[in-house]
Amino acid sequence: MDARFDAAVIGAGAAGMMAAAVAAQRGLRVVLVDHAQRLAEKIRISGGGRCNFTNLGTSPAQFLSRNPDFCRSALRAYGPADFLDLLRAHRVSWHEKHRGQLFCDDSSESVIEVLRRECAAGGVQWRMPCTVRGVGRETGGFRLDTEAGPIRAARLVLATGGMAIPQLGATDFSLRIARQFGLRIVEPRPALVPLTFDADHWKPYAALAGVSLEVRLTHEAAAPEGGGKRSRRPARAEFLEDLLFTHRGLSGPGILQISSHWRPGDPIRIDLAPGGDMAEALVAAKSGGRQTVAAALAQAWPRRLAEAWLAAAGPADGAARDEDLANLGGQRLADVADRRLRALGERIHRWTLWPTGTAGYKKAEVMSGGVDTGELDQRSLEARRCPGLHVIGEAVDVTGWLGGYNFQWAWSSGVACGRALAVD
Ligand SMILES: Cc1cc2nc3c(=O)[nH]c(=O)nc-3n(C[C@H](O)[C@H](O)[C@H](O)COP(=O)(O)OP(=O)(O)OC[C@H]3O[C@@H](n4cnc5c(N)ncnc54)[C@H](O)[C@@H]3O)c2cc1C
Known part of the structure; x- marks a missing residue:
């Protein structure tokens, strides 16, 4: 009936x-x-x-x-x-x-x-x-x-x-x-979702799985969406939230927020030390004794992050001025040229990454x-x-x-x- x-x-x-x-x-x-x-x-x-x-x-x-x-x-x-x-x-x-x-x-x-x-x-x-x-x-x-x-x-x-x-x-x-x-x-598309990276690219950071810290995340759309006037995707989005390293990439509230704006091919920019000027802080800390660059960074970050990120930041990111950043972690701050410390500070405030995908609907909070x-x-x-x-x-x-x-x-x-x- x-x-x-x-x-x-x-x-x-x-x-x-x-x-x-x-x-x-x-x-x-x-x-x-x-x-x-x-x-x-x-x-x-x-x-x-x-x-x-x-x-x-x-x-x-x-x-x-x-x-x-x-x-x-x-x-x-x-x-x-x-x-x-x-x-x-x-x-x-x-x-x-x-x-x-x-x-x-x-x-x-x-x-x-x-x-x-x-x-x-x-x-x-x-x-x-x-x-x-x-x-x-x-x-x-x-x-x-x-x-x-x-x-x-x-x-x-x-x-x-x-x-x-x-x-x-x-x-x-x-x-x-x-x-x-x-x-x-x-x-x-999946949104509020972790972002993933090519496995080879991510290898140096995979050991950081579980590390979390507050960062400023910025997304700028690489290309208008849907072609032309109908696009309403904001050209720029910025969030001050926690970031979480995972085995395959990045997660945490900040990344979930940015993921809703991200499209394949877009870079994301991460300020790993928001609210300070790392370049100037590192240069100023040179006079402070015998500490290494990694030890100086570990005052602001989890030690595991300071060591692994410094080891990876030079060779793994493929950005310019790698020679300034290579092998910095173990060096004494006082022995490193100001130019190299400023390059490091710049990288810390503007770490630019190109995610290769998302963790998909299985891990997304929304569509x-x-x-x-x-x-x-x-x-x-x-x-x-x-x-x-x-x-x-x-x-x-x-x-x-x-x-x-x-x-x-x-x-x-x-x-x-x-x-x-x-x-x-
Ligand atoms: C892990 C997780 C955590 C979340 N936490 C939050 C949070 O804390 N705060 C927040 O604001 N949002 C959160 N969200 C998002 C929020 O749950 C959704 O945006 C919200 O539930 C959407 O409401 P809805 O009624 O549209 O859909 P839903 O609440 O998903 O309801 C859809 C219903 O349709 C039914 N259905 C689906 N397909 C069929 C079908 N073919 N035939 C018949 N029935 C069907 C489902 O069984 C379900 O009962 C979270 C999402 C996830 C996955």
Whole structure:
């Protein structure tokens, strides 16, 4: 027997549950369909199990998109303060960790429970786990062919998120269905993801795996994206965050941030001693006795980094003036010419690297790209060329920085869509 609904939401994650709850509490008959065994896995594992569910500093400036203004309306209509009101109503407590990032005091399960209760309050019906085999248009709405039988709905919401962490059941479902209905897609790619290097190039640094320090990372786009005027990728991005060396390359919050801007062929620049002038500090330290260059650097860095980086920096980077940097580590500071110390300082502040790739969707926190915002109304998230079809959350070409912004986009786009479903 066919089941008929006002709205079917595919994807019971952050955005889908929010949209379903908001629409159902406004009186709509809503069904939420998800193929997973467990509810909202990405909320569960997020923020180290404590879910960094928003950021107090949220504004459109922390989102990447072909149209950076697209998220403005949804964020204004439902921002961090609104989500905090919801948590308060459910007696969930939180704390601020770092630069406006808010985490649950208890566990991310409490956020899942809030959304589950909000869905229950509206009488949302569930089909889970349930595979959707296909979606079609028919008079009066959409027909879903599911393993639990056909579902008919006047409106359809695509909320299956991005492709990051396929091992948790992430798929490109929303993008496939959007394409089926003629919507343009901005090429998806892994984002908030570690960067990798050619194994030979990285060999001298591989021993540094596990070393972490605060750095300033800069990315300048080597070429405009997508050719010409439609490109909205910021020409320059800069982050002061921690960097982590790994066996295959670089990770840590700073690299994850930069990775969303990086494209193959682009260099990244790392200031390994932000906030100081290493060249002048090294020259000034010459008078300070018998210490080696490595020992001097070890005052600012972990010793392991000072030794291995100095050993690798000359030959491995392939940049100019290698002869100035070769074999410096063991030399006494006082014996090294000022010119060579200044060259070293310059390299420390402007270490330029050309990553060869990313660690891919298996290690990414999000997918960037997705359904082109030009296809959607920014207030309702409804497709202009396919009335009744909405796309929300990570499946849309709106990608937040690290720090709670992606969940805020999920909540904001979910609420905008849920309200619009109930108005129409
Ligand atoms: C390890 C990790 C940590 C993260 N930590 C944070 C954080 O602390 N703060 C933050 O802001 N963001 C974080 N993120 C990003 C955040 O989880 C996502 O941006 C957010 O969950 C996107 O919400 P969504 O509703 O669009 O998609 P999701 O929450 O991913 O939900 C999509 C749902 O669709 C279902 N689905 C997928 N394919 C199908 C299909 N074919 N058929 C039926 N159902 C399907 C899935 O099972 C899932 O339930 C993290 C991501 C990862 C991977």
